[in-house]
Amino acid sequence: MPNSTRVVLADESGHAVGSALKSEVHHLDTPLHFAFSCYVFDSQGRFLATRRSLSKLTWPGVWTNSCCGHPAPGERIGDAAHRRLQQELGLTPTKMGMVLPDFRYRTTMDNGIVENEICPVFAAFVTDGEPSPDPSEVADYRWFAWPSFRDRARSGELQVSPWATLQIDLLVNFLDDPKTWPMRDLSNLPTPWDRPLIVGG
Template sequence: MEHVILVDDAGTPVGTADKSAVHGRDTPLHLAFSCYVFDSRGQFLCTRRASGKRTWPGIWTNSCCGHPQPGETMEGAMLRRLADELGLTPSRWGMVLPDFRYRAVMDNGIVEYEICPVFAAFVDTDPVPDPAEVGDHAWIDWRGFRALVDTGALDISPWCRLQLDGLAHLPAQPRDWPLSEPPARWREPLAPPAAVPTASGGA
């Protein structure tokens, strides 16, 4: 069973919840991450969420998202999900938007509400996606991707759209982005199971 780590507004863990039950009309604030993957040519790996996903199924988005598990570091969660979802092991990586958070509501009322630091990762191989997680994928020039989004030609997830606003302040070429270590609060194992009570989550 996969969990999410519930947090207060400052990002301090206050409990855990079953991931399959937590996303509803009153989703509590919880921890997540996003990752943008690039290859040696500087191409961006854009992925489409599998049609069976509870939130924003079938929508194009950044390369990989996920939730750290109790006792896991944020960086460890990112590397685990890259391997599980895409079969990728990056050659270098780092955090680019450590303070990103958002709240978004689907047309059916389901809410996503996350503190979601953003990583960039660079790989030397093509992905082998898990079809339960990824419905499609494409390598695309980063500037071209931004243009498709800006002109409305490509509909993307709400978190990806908001993250692009922050990433716009970085150098134009992703290979030149400053990759930093996660802040101290994300370098320690998050919410050790023995120290954090279990919460039931949303509907």
Template sequence: MVEEIVLLDEADEVAGRAPKTASHHRHTPYHLAFSCFLVDPRGRVLITRRALGKRTFPGVWTGSCCGHPAPGEGLREAVLRRLDTELGVSAESVTPVLPAFRYRATAADGVVENERCPVVRAVTSGQVTPNPDEVETAEWWTWDRCLELAERPDSSPGTGSSWPSWPRSAPPGLARRRNRPASSGTALVIAPVTVRTRRPGAHGARGAPRHVRGRAPG
């Protein structure tokens, strides 16, 4: 089965779908992804090094896991799916932290990442079992050590550029309040991610919003 991604336009409306692997090249279209930081009951964050055999950014240090929601798949479901695939673990909770984060980066081989990439926090008390096809190394780090990684040249471009917007005084597992001020002057806002879909046949018209949330609908 060919894995597909959700294509977006500049207004963050769903513009279509495409095969994931074939879509990542020197002119990668803008699409939906996510990045997850897994936190344990002690407040430590799981930091991973991407497997050396990965097609894009092999061997770089990054967050806990990342991936692409499939067409019709919610953000929470996509995060849980990738946590199981990459790390053999589930999560008790999944919460959006930087819902509107977007980045563009070019790998050494010229392949471009061009993503709307909501950052989420997931909490687990389970045992992590990394998949060697996805993860070279996985380590539980303190939040201070995570912030230091953002300045290193061997960290993931998307991960490093998102961290300056996170609070400096607390690990993400404790950052629960809305509009919590960060020492850099930015604010952390926990909110749903909204991706709009077009109505069939309404070229360019906005349809009802499709909510991709960190929690399943109640």
């Protein structure tokens, strides 16, 4: 089992160059590191939005995509996404794929804390049923018709996290039905996601 309390640091070319404790990596000069975002949909095509726990260091209480996380040293990013969906929401997807493999962002909170991530985006599909959120990660959740959530987030009617705002501006290029989105299968991911993120490799 990888050490999920550490995150993998990256250089500007997207190579793993070290690791740091997750509890210490986010600050006023956060180094570039690997992460992921996941958008969960049910069989009706509804999207699962979550509100971040008020105890989170970054963007507490903000509505966002279904799940976020960091691959640990030695962990494949697809495995990390599966792990976090189970840990945060009690969900096991029946299908998952990468929809925005090249997403990267840097943003700063009002208090100066920085997020700085290479953060590919996944879509995951689950059978009908309600999640079982971990309250230390998720304060609330809500199901939306995807076009409604997308359009309300883009118009500013619904305030969402800065990374979700940027991601939605790219996902708008896909069709309204998430089942039709082009996805990279987790068994055939492009470099560097086709191997575990080995620090110093």
